[in-house]
Amino acid sequence: MGEGFNYLFNPRSIAIIGATAREGSVGGVITRNLLTKFRGRVYLVNPSYTELLGHRVYRSVLEIPDEVDLAVIVTPAPTVPRIMSECAAKGVKVAVVISGGFSETGEDGARLEREVREASQGRVRILGPNCIGVYNAFNGLDTFFIPQGRMERPRAGPIALISQSGAVAAAILDWAARKGIGVGIAVNYGNKLDISEVELLEALAGNEDLRVVVMYVEGLKYPGEGRRLLEVMRRVTKVKPVIVYKAGRSKSSGRAVKSHTAALAGNYEIYRAMLRQAGAIEVNNLMDALEVAKALATQPLPRGNRVLIITDSGGAGVQAVDNVESVGLVVPELPQEVRSTLAKSLPPFASTANPIDLTGSATDAMYKFVLDTVLPTGHIDMALVLAQMQLPGMTPKLADYIIEARRFGKPIVVYGISANEDARAFKARLEEGGVPTYDRLETAANALRALYEYAVTRGLVRPR
């Protein structure tokens, strides 16, 4: 990752310019978060104080007796050009300008924004202005200014999020935290005065801790950006999966995009074609983006599009087939030889065609037998396991059998909507063991679809 981006995501030292202890204020939340969570050096800057929360406060960044890798600026817009000059003089590497009141408010703001750019003298890279900044779960860097309690922070994980909208990023991180989905780094670039989504994509793709990049895009702003994004994305997807949710798909939502981020939503069909060409995986909402990312972060890539479905509910099996096929994958009938092997050890009422329906009499051991019998064969490429922990024969032990079945080197995802104690234990154990679980069949199907599409992008299977 470029030098500048290392300072953005992994600074050794941070100056908070506009630091305050005021409860609930933007600066107050950021000051508290960084002081308590950031694993690096934090300096407070504010000419109105000499001490805050037991820490010394500097009048200006220039007074700090240390190198400053990252400046987080939360002062009113008119003060930012001067502060940026000081940052440039100090040798600050990157500035995250949280403050709003720039080009998003009209011509006066746009002029201020240009002054900020000039003040940086090309020496300080700038994220923002008018952004929510960076969340890095690995080192506690967190400029998201919504207090814990109002917004939960997700645990560290292999997913990166690049969001054109700060509020959307905050909402989905809160959701991810509650769902237990691990997000490593999330970033929002606001008015995009300097650092763009294209550079962020390239930087995060190069980060070893991250295995998947999720992008929320409403539209692009400057000429030539589409082509650059395509180029970079094409390069990135050769090494790391990129999942994109493109919002602003119609004329009316394009109008909303313009008023929201001053970007051009563009023709959605052209975006779709571009994303496909670049090898990106498209989804229709951010929840699905993160859920699908879980699968890409943990599962091997399949060598084909054939899905084995195992179920303890015939009805859920039927629905699973519909969902899997509606995303273009197939649920092949198993050949007679495999069916005979299954039939010999399964109860007579079990269905062995695929879906394998173990019925309400299903036990953990039956699932294990089916996984161990069918997964090693050449007849299927991945497995969707449906398991309802409502049934008497089912226990969380099944999680271990499924985790063991990872040795066959084929993707496995698990669906179940029950949420009793056993079900929660079952799902927690699976997630810990690297098997993604879903409570919507369409999401599970999308996860398998994404794995297949990415296998095609990586040249592991020929497209159907």
Place this chain on the structure above:
Amino acid sequence: MGEGFNYLFNPRSIAIIGATAREGSVGGVITRNLLTKFRGRVYLVNPSYTELLGHRVYRSVLEIPDEVDLAVIVTPAPTVPRIMSECAAKGVKVAVVISGGFSETGEDGARLEREVREASQGRVRILGPNCIGVYNAFNGLDTFFIPQGRMERPRAGPIALISQSGAVAAAILDWAARKGIGVGIAVNYGNKLDISEVELLEALAGNEDLRVVVMYVEGLKYPGEGRRLLEVMRRVTKVKPVIVYKAGRSKSSGRAVKSHTAALAGNYEIYRAMLRQAGAIEVNNLMDALEVAKALATQPLPRGNRVLIITDSGGAGVQAVDNVESVGLVVPELPQEVRSTLAKSLPPFASTANPIDLTGSATDAMYKFVLDTVLPTGHIDMALVLAQMQLPGMTPKLADYIIEARRFGKPIVVYGISANEDARAFKARLEEGGVPTYDRLETAANALRALYEYAVTRGLVRPR
């Protein structure tokens, strides 16, 4: 509702044939549930006992010194013909045969099933066999044999569920209970020896406590059923909305349907056409079915397809437009006169075109002002309110403003994914006040789409 069905859903007295106290067994769960929850008389029948759980046990239904409206039969299949003869002799009105081992297991079972029919002498209506039976939240009738703890029961509400699959019904009721969605009556008809989904639909449509019927259908079994279902559904949808999730949509899932319920999945396109013709509302999964039902149970019908969107997150607004338009509704730009009125009282950075974007500085009072200004005008037909309780200016008080806005007689649904304390209070207050809340935009859009479609069915608007 037909006499027989009144005995099925609202019996005064029940006999449990095969009653037992055995923990976790089918009979044991049903015996305990009915003894503790059913608000009516319960008699236990089992020749092996004279007393169970402090209640007298009769050797046969014939010994019971009372009329028996409903018999719940949980004994092994071979005993059921004899038991059915006794029920007929006793004058039992309806029998729910939970027991499996009938036509679903092959020719021997099919023969037994015919014997059961003959034994009933056309005097006892039969639900099942091989079914999970009836759940009636209003009177505590509950033959679902999965113990509480493994499967939660939903609170009483205006939604009815008719499910071709018992396991699917049990799973979705458990989910509904955890989501706080009220379900009044749920029923599964198993092998459909006698009572069919068509009759159940007609019966539940006539029930005053129920405002919406949800059906889970995999396929039909007997000749002429499709036509009868169409006829009844067409009649029912004139007075009550019917939401259908048809599973088994492809060749492979048709194969799964056949092995699951011995039904013919049929050509999905023909089903779709039939459902549309009958005025039914189609959805793609059961979660959406129940979520959409919430809106139909609580909201007035719109007089057109124009949606007002109010948001505190520009990005969520953009996504909302995409979702609303993808289901065929429109998000019209508001006329200049309304925009001027809004602009006079909203902060300058708010967008007034539609979506109305109040931005991160949104307050409850701004939402109230927008609702009160725009809803009474002739420019929109329904409202989708997006509210993130992450923002400092937002409090659960907003729920009251939204509930008050119901006076304008237009449908309102609310979306928000945050789940902090304020968000939970906000949603709970709304649901209590008759405003449905959603945590997925596509579900919220589907709810509005369903309201619109049903308004068309009822002749309140001309189809677009």
